[in-house]
Amino acid sequence: MNKILTLAHYYTIPEVQKLADHVGDSLDLALYAKENKADIIIFAGVRFMAETVKIINPSSRVILPDYNSTCSLVTMTDIDKLKEWRQKYSEYTHVAYINSSVEHKVTSDWIVTSRNVVEIVKYLYSIGKKVIYSPDRNMGAYLNYEYGFDMKLWDAVCEVHDKFNAYQLDKLFSEIGGSKYLISHPESPLPVLKKSNFIGSTHGLLNWIVNFKGDEKSVIFVATEEGILYNMKSKRPDLDIRQAPIYSGCKCNSCPYMKMNTVELVKRAQKEYVGFEIDYLSDDIIKQAIIPIERMLNFKI
Ligand code: 13P
Ligand code: SF4
Numbered sequence: 001m002n003k004i005l006t007l008a009h010y011y012t013i014p015e016v017q018k019l020a021d022h023v024g025d026s027l028d029l030a031l032y033a034k035e036n037k038a039d040i041i042i043f044a045g046v047r048f049m050a051e052t053v054k055i056i057n058p059s060s061r062v063i064l065p066d067y068n069s070t071c072s073l074v075t076m077t078d079i080d081k082l083k084e085w086r087q088k089y090s091e092y093t094h095v096a097y098i099n100s101s102v103e104h105k106v107t108s109d110w111i112v113t114s115r116n117v118v119e120i121v122k123y124l125y126s127i128g129k130k131v132i133y134s135p136d137r138n139m140g141a142y143l144n145y146e147y148g149f150d151m152k153l154w155d156a157v158c159e160v161h162d163k164f165n166a167y168q169l170d171k172l173f174s175e176i177g178g179s180k181y182l183i184s185h186p187e188s189p190l191p192v193l194k195k196s197n198f199i200g201s202t203h204g205l206l207n208w209i210v211n212f213k214g215d216e217k218s219v220i221f222v223a224t225e226e227g228i229l230y231n232m233k234s235k236r237p238d239l240d241i242r243q244a245p246i247y248s249g250c251k252c253n254s255c256p257y258m259k260m261n262t263v264e265l266v267k268r269a270q271k272e273y274v275g276f277e278i279d280y281l282s283d284d285i286i287k288q289a290i291i292p293i294e295r296m297l298n299f300k301i
Contacts, residue, residue, distance in 0.1 A: 005038035006270055007053070009045035010202050011227035011258040016044050019266050023231070025202040026052065026098055027113045031297075033057050042269045044261040046071050047276075051102050054278040055289050065265035067276035069257040073099040076156035077135045083107060086132070089152055093129040095121060096292065097136050099158070102281060104135065106288040111296045114139070114186055114201035119301045121149060138162060139186045142193050160255045161187035164223040168245035169195060172221075179215050182244065183208055184223035192223055192244070202228055210235050221245075226254045 007029045008020035017023045022032045026049045033041055033053045040061045043050040046069045054062040077100065086094055086107045096108035097117070105111060112120050121143060124131055133140040134154030138161065143149055164184070169192065173180055183205050184196040193199055198208050205224060209232045212220070216238050222229060223244040232241050243251045269275040281289075 002039040003037070004040045004042065004270065005033065005036060006042040006266070007033060007044065008261070008266075009049065009227075009258060010206070010231055011225040011255050012044050012261045013227065013259065013263075014230045015263045016261050016266050017227075017230070019263065019270070020044060025113070025115070027115055028203065029053065030056050033060070040273055042266065042273075042275070044266050045069070046255075046257045047278075048074055048099055048101060050278050051281065052098060052293065054281060055102070055286050055293060058281075058283075058286055061273070062278040063269050063273060063275045064278065065262070065269045065275040066260035069260040071099050071257055072159035073097065073135045073156050074101050074104070077101070077104060077154065079103045082134065082154065085134075085154065089130075089132045091130065092132045092152065093124055095124070095131055095133050095151075097134070097139065100135055102285055102289050105292060106285060108134075108292045109295070111292045113296075115203055116296060116299065116301060117143065117186075118147065120296065120299055121151070122147065123299070125149060136187055138189055138193075141190050142186050142199070145190060145194075146199075158187040160225055160253055161185055161223065162189060163246040163253055164188045164192045164244050165247040166191035166195060168247065168249050169221070171249070172245055176219055179218040181214070181218055181220045182223065183220065184244070185225075188223045196223070206231055206235070209239065209241065212236065212239060225258065226252065227258060 006020045008017045008023045030052050034056050050064045094108045095110045098113045131151045133151040135156040137153050137155050140153035181197045183198040219240045221244040245251050246253050
């Protein structure tokens with residue numbers, strides 16, 4: 001009898017999260033898959049995350065419900081140009097955000113997620129390394145600004161977080177009385193991050209909400225993908241939690257790739273094991289990609 005595990009990212013719709021054995025951020029899902037060995041993993045998330053799960057669990061079959069669920073940080077990065085860039089800075093340490101293709105990961109020395117990037121880059125600077133950071137320009141710019149790093153940055157963005165807008169936030173804040181907070185994911189643009197009361201990974205943002213002890217009448221704006229607002233509101237139904245505005249003033253913003261994980265496709269994958277199987281990674285590429293990933297996994301914060 002095959003052991004089957006369904007994993008869902010926080011950015012999927014609530015109905016899909018309810019079909020999963022475990023819901024989490026990208027790092028959490030990969031670690032959960034490692035700890036709870038399964039023959040077949042149905043991964044309701046995006047392709048780079050499913051690839052990471054496969055690299056960490058090569059003996060499991062990993063199935064993504066929809067072939068098209070990619071990520072703009074992956075599609076905006078031309079691998080040949082990235083290799084040239086890496087070559088240009090060959091004496092630098094290359095830190096790559098986990099939101100990257102396998103080919104991208106093998107060019108790097110360290111993989112990071114938004115949960116551990118600050119500590120890992122601080123560590124590298126503390127031992128005298130010069131660092132290049134890819135692919136997220138916004139996250140890199142924030143790290144350089146906040147911690148005084150001088151990392152060279154690759155130029156790609158998350159098409160979802162990049163839409164949050166500081167001007168619209170100011171406008172909204174001036175219309176609302178009482179206390180207000182803004183918490184943001186570091187993939188957001190720097191002007192938005194500069195206005196934030198807290199900046200953290202999806203996991204960190206959720207924890208911030210869970211532990212919020214301020215005035216319950218406060219309005220809390222969240223600059224990240226809308227899916228996680230479901231988790232936030234379920235954990236703290238007493239709070240007024242709203243999504244931050246984008247350039248059009250709309251308080252709406254969702255990842256089209258995460259939303260490709262429809263209830264129908266996830267159920268079909270669970271029943272018939274069909275979808276897009278991550279079965280194209282050679283042993284050689286898995287062997288190369290695991291090196292920077294394991295560096296991250298073995299790094300103790
Ligand atoms: P996490 O690594 O926090 O799950 O975030 C992934 C992501 O795609 C953010 O937009
Ligand atoms: Fe990629 Fe942005 Fe979607 Fe996250 S929210 S998967 S970074 S496009």
